[in-house]
Amino acid sequence: MPAGGRSKSAKKLSPLDIAKEEAAKKQTQIEELTEQLKVLREELDVRSAEVERLRKKLHTILPEILSHRDREKFPLEPVDDPIDVDAEYVREMIYMLVDDLYIRRDKRSMVEQRIEDLETRVTEQSLNYQHIVRKNLSSMASIEEALEAKTPADMQRILRNLKKELLLEKPVPQTKLKGTPPSDSYTRPSKSSHTMDIIHEMENTPFPLTKPLRKQSGDTHIRYLLPEIKQAVCNELSLEKKTGGDWRAFAQRIGVSTETILFWRRLNLKNTMEQVLTFWKDSKGATVRMLHRHLKSPEIYALIPAKLISDFYKVD
Known part of the structure; x- marks a missing residue:
C-alpha cells in the first residue's frame, strides 16, 4: 500500500476517540451548567431571604393598617394570615388613609x-x-x-x-369777656x-x-417687671462704659460665659441688656430683689434704675 494511503488512514479517528471527545465536551458543558446552577441557587437563597424579610414586615405592618381602616367602607372577613388579603383591597385602603392624613394635616394647619x-x-x-x-x-x-x-x-x-x-x-372753654386781651383767650x-x-x-x-x-413684692420674677422700669434698666446698662459697669458686668454676675458676652458684643445690638434679661429670665432666682442687688453692686453701681425699682418694689 502507498505511504500516502497509510497517512490518511492514520489521521482518521476511531469511534472510541470520537466518543471520548464528545464525552469531554459534555463534561465541560455539565461543569458550566453546574456552576450556573450554583450561582442561581445562591441568588435564590438571597431572594428567599428577602422574601422572608418582606413577609415579616407585612405581618407587622399589615395588621396595623387593617386596624385603622374604615370598617364601613372596607369590610373584611376574618383571615388566618393578613398576607392573604387581596392586594387591590389593601391598595385602596392605603389611598384612603393617605387622603385622611392630608385632611388632618390641613386641619392641623x-x-x-x-x-x-x-x-x-x-x-x-x-x-x-x-x-x-x-x-x-x-x-x-x-x-x-x-x-x-x-x-x-x-x-x-x-x-x-x-x-x-x-x-x-x-x-372746659373759658368764656370770652369783652375787653379781655387776646393773650388770655382760650x-x-x-x-x-x-x-x-x-x-x-x-x-x-x-x-x-x-x-x-x-409697693409690690421684691420676690416678683423679672418676667412681670413693670415694662417702664425694665426699659429704664435696659437704657442705662445697654450703653457701654469705660469702667465696664454696664450689661457686660451684669451678664458676668448672672453666669453668662465670656464667649457669649463677646459674641453678643460682636452683634452690635441696640439693646444688649434686654438680651441679657431674656437669658436670665429662665432662672427661678431672677427676681426683682436680685436685679436691684446687682444694680447696686460695686461693679455696676447703677443707682438711678436701682432707686426706681426700690420705689415700686420691696427690695430692702
Whole structure:
C-alpha cells in the first residue's frame, strides 16, 4: 500500500476517540451548567431571604393598617394570615388613609393658625393690661396726693389733672369777656386733637410719674417687671462704659460665659441688656430683689434704675 494511503488512514479517528471527545465536551458543558446552577441557587437563597424579610414586615405592618381602616367602607372577613388579603383591597385602603392624613394635616394647619391668632390677641391684651396698670398706679398716687392736699383748691386741681390723664374730662372753654386781651383767650381744641395730644403726652412722659400707694413684692420674677422700669434698666446698662459697669458686668454676675458676652458684643445690638434679661429670665432666682442687688453692686453701681425699682418694689 502507498505511504500516502497509510497517512490518511492514520489521521482518521476511531469511534472510541470520537466518543471520548464528545464525552469531554459534555463534561465541560455539565461543569458550566453546574456552576450556573450554583450561582442561581445562591441568588435564590438571597431572594428567599428577602422574601422572608418582606413577609415579616407585612405581618407587622399589615395588621396595623387593617386596624385603622374604615370598617364601613372596607369590610373584611376574618383571615388566618393578613398576607392573604387581596392586594387591590389593601391598595385602596392605603389611598384612603393617605387622603385622611392630608385632611388632618390641613386641619392641623388651621388649628396652628388659630393658635397664632390667639397668641397675638393675648399679646395685645398684655400690652393693654400694662397700660391699665400704668394708669392705675398713676391714679392711686394722684388720689393719695389729693387726700394729703392742704386746701380744697389743691385737691380740685389734682383731681382735675387726674381726670384729664384718664381721658374722663374734656377741657372746659373759658368764656370770652369783652375787653379781655387776646393773650388770655382760650380756644377749645377739637375732640380728636385733644385726645391725641393727651395720649401722645402719656406715651412720652417718663414713667413712673409718682410713687404707688403700695409697693409690690421684691420676690416678683423679672418676667412681670413693670415694662417702664425694665426699659429704664435696659437704657442705662445697654450703653457701654469705660469702667465696664454696664450689661457686660451684669451678664458676668448672672453666669453668662465670656464667649457669649463677646459674641453678643460682636452683634452690635441696640439693646444688649434686654438680651441679657431674656437669658436670665429662665432662672427661678431672677427676681426683682436680685436685679436691684446687682444694680447696686460695686461693679455696676447703677443707682438711678436701682432707686426706681426700690420705689415700686420691696427690695430692702
